[in-house]
Amino acid sequence: MFSKTCQYGIRAILYLAVHTSEDKKLGVEQISNGLDIPKHFLAKILQQLTKHHLASSSKGRNGGFYLNTENKNSSLLKVIHAIDGSDVFSLCILGLPECSSQNPCSLHQEALKQRSAMLKILEDQDIQQIAKRIDLKHIKI
Amino acid sequence: MFSKTCQYGIRAILYLAVHTSEDKKLGVEQISNGLDIPKHFLAKILQQLTKHHLASSSKGRNGGFYLNTENKNSSLLKVIHAIDGSDVFSLCILGLPECSSQNPCSLHQEALKQRSAMLKILEDQDIQQIAKRIDLKHIKI
DNA sequence: AGATAAAAAGAGTTTTATATCTTATTTAAA
């Protein structure tokens, strides 16, 4: 469903949502240790997310990555779109060139039902909310 | 969701279900033309499916690939398992080492709901049924 | 000002997925 890069990106964002703020930043190394993700690879992903204004960073001493309020009000869908592109949920699940209810494949109806449900979850709740849930219910990141 | 190999495999099986039988076989070339799938690649996939007894083949003149009755009574889930392995629907969607309701990630509940629905569709209806639906409703393969 | 610690950027490597090519084997028709 999601590329490994995207999985890493989502987890990194959630980790930042739980552990950082404007004045509590984390270096790549700490994040990569916390999530068990290859350090340099994670660095690339975080850079990409920062460019898309889904995470924030500051260079130099005491610098690091973090989520500001705006970042925390964003959604996981945006993270997914930034990494895997905006087609993930609109391409035919069987790889056919078109995907529409007018011209469906044999799994279209079922795929559509599920993807809309997943999409709703991913765009309706903001990252802040998910972070709160993670904290309260001790959910893994 | 599915690898390209798996998408090709599913489509090939459905194509065979609609167009072949014990005494109406098709060569790789015809199938690859019909589905617009690279010929040699498709050959590999069909060999794999034949080994798993999900398709049938006969060599030599007038040979080709086809589905016998048993093949048509199988399910798409078996096809998927034969190609992408049996973990597709049981691994954590975020790539975490475990996936269970006891130890869920932040998307587990939603992912589970959807995967069970998809699984049900994929194992409950047999290939024959899907083929009939394709035929009646002029669905793409 | 200089040293240091961090992200940013870019180049390079490895691994996996996808695709192709070549040769062998099998079967049936001519």
Place this chain on the structure above:
DNA sequence: TTTAAATAAGATATAAAACTCTTTTTATCT
């Protein structure tokens, strides 16, 4: 019995994804 047509098998090639390494830039602390 020879030839043609098909799958089977194995080796190779290409492309994309995953991962690593090195250098540059920037900010902060001493």
